[in-house]
Amino acid sequence: IGSDSQHLIVFPAVAGSLTNKKDEYLFDSIPGKGFDCGDSFDEDFDVDAVINEQEEESALMQNCYASLVETLSQQNPQLISQTKTFVHELRRITVLWDEVWIGTLINHLGELKKQITSFETEIDKIKGNHLLTDEEKDLIIREKHNIVFRRVIYFLELTQLITSEAPETPHESWFQRCFSKSIADTIKVLQSPPDPSQPQQNLVAYQQLLQTIQKKAIMASNGRSQLVMDNISPVLAALENTVIPMPGLNVHSRTIGSNITIQRVCRTVTTLHTKTKPKKIVFFGSDGRAHTYLFKGHEDLHLDERIMQFLAIVNKMIVKYHNNKQERVHYRARHYSVTPLGNKSGLIQWVDGGQALYGLYKKWILNRDNSPPKTGQNQNTTITGLNDNAYKPSDIFNKKLAAKGVIGTNRSEWPSKVLVQVLEELVNETPVDLISKELWCASVNPYDYWRLNQTFTYSNAVMSMIGYIIGLGDRHLDNILLDLSTGEVIHIDYNICFEKGKTLRVPEKVSCRLTQNMVNAFGITGIEGTFRMSSEHILRVLRKGKETLLTLLEAFVYDPLIDWTPDHEEGYTGAIYGGARISELAKEGKLISKHQMEKENSEAIHKLNARIKQIERQNNWPKISADMSANRAEGQMNALEDITRNDSALVSAAKFVNHLNGSENEKSKHSSSAKNSSSVKRNTYATNVWKKVKMKLDGRDPDQNKKFSVIEQVNNVLKEAMDVENLALMYEGWTSWV
Template sequence: ASATINSNWTALRLGAARLARQQNNSTLASKLLIQLFQSTHTWTTGPPTSQSSNTPLGSPLRSFHSDASSIETYSLASLVTMIERYQNAHMVMIELETETGKLMHALSLNKANNINITIAIEFLSRSILRHLIHESQSNPQYNNQRSLINIEKCSRNLLHIAKWSRTAIESNHEATTNNVMSLGKLFELRKQYLITGLGVDIAGEPFVRKNMPLDELLIGELLDFSTLTCPNLAKSWFRFADWAYLWGRQLLARSLPLSSPDLGQQVRAILPSEVLSDEVTEISQILSSIRILNDDDSELTASELYSLHSYRTDLSRACSLLTKHPMLIEQLLALHPQYDLRRYFLLEQSCRTYFTYLQLSNTSTYEKKSNNNDDASNVLVTLRLLRVLVRYPQQLCTIFETNLLSLPTVAWKRLIPQLFLRLNHPDSFVNDYVTNLLIRIAKDFPQLILYSVVVGITDDSKMRRIKSRDDNIYQRKSASTHESEDEKSQDDIDEDDEEDDDEEMEEEDDIEKQENAVAMQNSFRLIYNVLSETNSHVVGQVKLFVHELRRVTVLWDELWLGTMAQLQEEISRRVDVLKEELQRLESMTHLTKDEKEFLIKEKQDVLFKSFITVLEAVSQITRAPAETPREQTSQKDYSKQIDAAIEQLKQPITLSNPHSCWLQLRLLYSMLHRTGKRSGTIHAMNQISPKLAEIKHSVIPNPGEDGQFHTIHSVGQTVQVLPTKTRPKKLMFVGSNGHRYQYLLKGLEDLHLDERIMQLLSIINVMFTKINRNEPWSYEARDYTVIPLASRSGLIQWVEGATPLFTLYKRWQQRQATALTWKAQNDNQEIALPTVQKPNDDKQPVEDGREVPMPILRQCIEELICEAPADLLSRELWCSCPSVGLWYKNVQNYSRSLAVTSMIGYMIGLGDRHLDNVLVDLKSGQIIHIDYNICFEKGKKLRVPGKVPYRLTQNLQNALGIAGLEGVFSLSSENVLKILFKKRQVEKDALLRMFQLRQIEIQQNWITLGESINRTMNKLIQRINDINELEKNINEHDIKMNIMERRLDYFKTALEESSRKKLQTIRTDMNTAKDLVLTLYQNLENILIHSTEAHIDLKSNIFYDKLHDFVENDNVLISTSPAVLAADFLQTAGKTSLLHQV
């Protein structure tokens, strides 16, 4: 009993002295430590040592026994003198010496005390040395528990000395660890451990010794010595690993230029003598061209990995001998700093030490006492290991391979999404390592990754479509390469070569993405097979469960309603465009009706092509065989109307009524809208998913539960649909423990970001654990479970007992309306009841809020503040508490919760904090935020950008109590920021690594749970391309229309000119014909006159007389010889000479 009392008094005095030191009360701390020394000296055995050590604080003091009656006069110098004179290796003495050293260090931080920090280092070093020597000389079988505690204290004191030495370096003290005599003896003791093969000889590595400051090198040796002193102390391993990691990265960041002459000599020394000098020169040039990668937070890319393979290929081509001796290639690459393993010495030591820390932190008794399994240090360690793995897999693969089986899987529980993200890493070693780690997690904690694996494995069909699309690309490419280039000029050939290079680079990127996606799917299948081997029944039920949840996410009628709601406005706008086109065509009088209808039909096909494609795609989904009663009803009620609406949209638009082309579509939308309102917001589960309704006594793990393994006993038979844009559904699961779990099944929204934010909040809550353990109140960021089930759907845990702030405001409006009703009834007056106003009621719409002047915005917000009461939230908190004490407690909880959420929101750049996204738990006063899609300063890029760091309106301020912003809220905000960023470097680094991982996920094609941001971006790009293609088609069609119209105008003009010429020719011909007719008529008249005269002559005797004379003359001519006639003619003509010639 006496020993127990003495132990309690010792703990009390040590705790009081520690508190006094933390409050900068050095006098009280010294008195309490002297009292502890006095009490320890009275009941410990052994006389004072005869050795009189020179105290570091001053001259020798009077004997402790002679001054026992005047304890108030004792100072720190007196305490140190007594400890040095009465040296004892008792367990209490090392506690006393440790606290004394901390007090000396605290006093050294104040320059007014005129105490050098090296004095504290010297004092604690001598204490460590004394106890270590005593433990090494004592019997190991005697009082083993006390020996272990003393050794652990010595190890912790070494950590204190290393920390104080760093403080001295940062403070630019002239006297540092080099001037401390006892540290030299500690380093000599450490060398004895190194001789036996223990520890790490950091100074023995030439690269480290050459590039690291001596003070930092000594700090590293102190930390390593701490791990040797007490190998079971996880904190020592963490501190040493932390030092090695930070300095390992700093050494890698330093550029080390290569010297060509030295490099050539080193290459010659490695290669055999028969290698030619030209080959040596070419190899040296290849090594000199290798680029040194920066040690940034990016991951190893496929191009960087390909560069390493290309360097090996280039070296093999430069020297044929290297193909037969691949080890020579590795030796040559080791000459370059990028692949020189000596540069990675500290980083390798940090990984090895981190692995040891994880084993100790998750298995040792010490860590179980401190409940450090979920500490932020574990998160930081795993994040750093993951970072080294994905950045330097080629250089540090050995250390990861040797520690895979011994790696505790419980340490990776919080980073499971990050592990799934790395399944598409370009390096096969990283992919295999992460896959094996996830397989081990699947065996130890199957419920943690079961949903992720099932969701990932269901997307294999998408991978097949990607592969088919890529194969078509390659086939088209190979076909295009067979074209002849003989007919092309040299410039065309050069341009084609450049285009081919660009296409080849794009194809290489496509091949890389395809290979990564295929590797990821193979990893998912391996993990899936492991889960199926051990839990085949569970995997089958979870797969069915996920499939049915996907079905319920968006019902067929909701799919059509949402699709048409998105398309209606755009269809109406494009119909108006067609209407304007019709009016323009009507003014073209030179076009016929058929030509106008042809032109407008061409443009209609271009404008409506995308709508018809979307509608037919949705129709293809809803034409599938119905599997639920709800799907059967949808097909029965709407299939004919859907086909009619699509067919009508394809028909040519009428000139008289253009909007009639989508009349059936509007009728279908109205029908679906009315049916949705009539059916209400409650669905029967057996109608929308009979398989979910039939679940009884299943082995499906409760989604997102990280603790005891509870399964889903049954599913609620009713589903509530929330009246919002995405139509989320509220589900209820009954667990095997009898508890009811409610979830929100949300679709049409990517929930991966919400999942990451919830992961971050859980880590922040771990960081709050230490301060919450020491205070009666607690800091907490209320989180909830988010489980993505696809790229744009998932389950969100329902926040029980929370009320949106908008609901409070709406209740107040309803109470105001009810009060007016009662007043009207009491006064026997008829009064029009005001409806619940919307934010935009009685307001003129503003197209662009950014153009509104600032004074008008200020006036608007001031009017809104005056209209709404400022005590809505504070009165709700008051009314929800049955006593004043509980109300005060809730107000304090509310103030701290508001501070926590505000500071975290400011830290992550959270926006879109409208009243529906901020909830309050009126029973506890906690503030809960939901919907984290607008974060990382995305709110500043909205159409009306957000400018405030967090929401702090008058209702939120008024509920803080009488002190307002200057009370608990201000103090809590300062504490939260100190915890997150200033208090512990470890926790700060953990948060930064989480943010860096988020940045990597945005920049690279991260894939989580089988879905990838890269695919989402590709879909977005595809939609943008579709829009651009549509605009391109419209522009091309407009150009074709203009060309056609111009051609018609040209043809009209040409036709008119041709007709004019033909008409002139016809007129000329007609005149000519007229003249000819007149001539012919005149001739005809003459003929008629002659014929008349001849007729008259025929009737008279004169004609007969002439005829008789003619006949007589004719007979004479006939009877006369032709020769006679000719001679007569010649004679008459006077040509007698001719007659003689004849």
Template sequence: RKLYPKLVQDVQLMIKELENVTVLWEELWLSTLQDLHTDVTRRINLLKEEAARIAGNVTLSHSEKNKINASKYSAMMAPIIVALERRLDSTSRKPETPHEIWFNEAYMGQIKSAISNFKTPPASAAALGDVWRQFDTLAASLASYQRKSSVSLREVAPQLALVSSFDVPMPGLEKQTTLSESEDALATTPLGIVTIASFSEQVVILSTKTKPKKLVILGSDGQTYTYLLKGREDLRLDARIMQLLRAINGFLRSSRVTRAQSLGIRYYSVTPISGRAGLIQWVDNVVSIYSVFKSWQTRFQLAQQSALGTGSTKSSVPTPVPRPSDMFYGKIIPALKEKGIRRVISRRDWPHEVKRKVLLDLMKEAPKEILHQELWCASEGFKAFSTKIKRCFIINGLVPLFLHHFAYNCNKFYVFGSVAAMSMVGHILGLGDRHLDNILLDFCTGDIVHIDYNVCFDKGQRLKIPEIVPFRLTQTIEAALGLTGVEGTFRTNCEAVLGVLKKNKDIILMLLEVFVWDPLVEWTRGDFHDDAAIFGEERRGMELAVSLSLFASRVQELRVPLQYVS
């Protein structure tokens, strides 16, 4: 503070404003209502069953039945009311931005009215279906508003929009610690550091579940830097993992064998700004493998419709492609029914032969050459190679084919190294949750980029459905490795990477000790949950209170028949 008072002030302002942008109030409320909807529906159905049973009790008067139903309603809905009131408290502070003022005026009255009505037990069992209707209407309105793809920075962080020069260093840039060795320089400002000059006016809102924001920042060097502002997650673990990957990359580059094979890991910077948010460096020119699969699905569906003459006209709405979960359940449920098994049983109890048959059927439906073909089509991006080789080959008929084949092999060469290196490192780290949205591919270089390191150190083995594979190497990825598949170059690269990791195991273990002793990184915990949710011991305590209250209601319900018998 004494050396750089403006720097400290600017950092505090930036963190405060970015936290306001991270999760907007309408996003908090929509997420809360969507999370509660299924639980509320289940509780309403249970209350309807209880009300129907109580209605058949001839020993109770009408007023006693209403009293018992009201008591059960209050008990069953107590956890829901607590969650709603906590969310209300978190959004009831004085609005600090124009966007919060707008939300307060547009929705806060509706929210308070809906909570008040929800607390009041319905007059009859027939009205149980209407207790959540106000929240459904509210959620629909919020969802409609959130279809916006961007928001003005002046609306959500007005003080950041006014920034013309910050002393804050650009997040995530390496080698920015150069200071003059003289003591006089310590009393002034850091030298040679790229700082934040200003923020882009428009903040892009991505359409994924957590609604991360894409920020563009102008640096003091005149360059623009793009970041993903992600909230509702503790990114301190990701930041530690990136430091570890950076060190492992250094080991791979210092080894003659791995350096000759260009083996390395593609990583990115992660800068936590709080325990629930952070800035992630935006990686350009990459697409998720799921996007590649979905593009193939769309093309395949259009080709089928065209062949059958049932293609959509320009004015009609295109048929959406099925989601992977829909495809899976579309096959597993009929297969279970054939075996006389109901879907409601635990997934762990599903027969292995049924799951294996469904897996093989799904594998047959998706061609394994998807990535292979995409890499081939993207190989013409090697313009530098083309220019050099054209000078050596003059025959027009052979030049394009040779260049294309050469570029593809170069691309495939990097895929070999990238997949091998990250597979081995991911196995050592116990990295899980490797679904296709968490694996990105750079078609220009062939690099594999892994994102979301929230499930690591074998935490995936403790999930409800344990992850038991060491790394992802499905048929699609294996086919992209070429004719030799997992043998040949891929196996050699894996062995080389493991050799380097084993050689430097003492340093790696020392770096991993940080995860054991650092209290800031709770890697054993599950995904981050917001302050309105109820989990763990608190949830079990509330459910116990609900059970006791329902038991008391049942005793009251049976009191009259017992007195009559006695």
């Protein structure tokens, strides 16, 4: 392929050669290793051994990518040179420097507040310790301050290191002029505060920096969402008449001469106002058309890419197993091209005509609350719009919940009956025809409306059954688009897949979205009739083609590019330059890994605690000596009885002694097990994914000991998806009442 069809593999080859997969493990993905001042590092987890394994895998992959790039370079050096420049510059604008600082500060703000609260409690304990002198108390408070805030400082220093390099664009120069001093001053306050016993000053400095960057960033853009390409990447702005293939559009082309290439890049980039600030970018092709993409910088899109392949195969299967009685019915799963450009960045083909369902709901709320007053009401009342948060589903839900007297943040304590009541009230207050009205307004005549309505029903049946099979979650209103020209639904963001939704902080309880507005748009029969028969037809097709689907799934569940584990984390710093820059800085010796920082912090905790105990013993020695003389026999007897009663104490003591003696057997055992822990965990999860999908395709879900018919299986899925108690337990951002 590298010799004959370079355009088919140039992006994965170049992106892979510029990417180090271990970056996200080293700096963003060691789950469960954060700690407060009282935690200890897990001695049974040899992170160094796991990292060595990661490095070996990474080196192997790098060699493979290098071979591909070398072959491509021999065939077409201009293609490789231009593509490398193109990918590098796209990674530059993935997350701009002001965006990464705002994101990092917001991400760690909650952590900082918790640390301050915890530290204030520690300060009270230290100040109340009569065995310590005032000088010793001040020294211990300062040492504990350094330990408690080390983690937050680490991420700020890492971000500072990346954004302190020589600027290469006007935007980077502007950032350093405006914020370098403020950033350095804030980090200095966190590292060496004038009075460590007043940790609130850390929060003040931290929030001031966040507000400063946010305010100046808005002023610099004049409040607009558009960025000028000459400002953020002059290199991309200057690209003309390239041989770079248009991403995702040439997969069916066998020869490089027949594919569409990028002629130039649009001079403006639109930033979407969502949490991760993805960018809408336009490339003009050799076909004379403008091709729009969504450039995302905080997610690994390799999984999305594989799911698109899965959907394409399913569409071919649907055509193959087409029921003759339904020849006029057009079933298909709408998909789009996904081109990963690194561990945490990639291009997604823009879906023209797709409107997020959340937009329909938001528009209704705005129209409802901005509507003129009815006759008889005060005509002088000023009509004002809602604030930015008033129409957020979480705020609407929490307001209802508070009215029921439920205010606590611990969701496990929320009464299920109250949640059901809140859901029912919200359902009654929300129109059921938000979608059906949009379809009606998009129709030119009754037949056109019937056609859109039928297509909407078929499309939902296809995606509901596919979503059920692959365990697709996170189907909130922003992740489902409606194409009003065809009536089809388009699902986006497949990151929460293969039952990951059940492992979220608020576990998902349904396998597809069948809320009141969706069902109402199916027509007068609701889920009966067309929708149910279509769902049964699609599931029957999937079960017939299970061997093909399982073979395809098996091929990519073990893909080393995909992290299947549900506890995988994301980070802002790791998203810079597609996740590759951190590895370069580590190789240059300019920073240590996250696990090394936490290990050093854990050791500092042990040393400080031992030092405190030593000081307490020294200051209290006269009293201890007298007590020991009077109660030595009794104390020894009590100690012996305690140890005898508690076998675990003996085990812990033996383990601690072995650790102090440097037990080679234990160390070897831990190193060996830890070395395989990462791959074992990944393979175990991938195997479970495959087995779960196989159970569904075999008709043995939810009970693996019983084989269900297609009709029974569909009925179970629909019943679960429409169960009021299940919908009431869904996360409020999912808006189960719409």
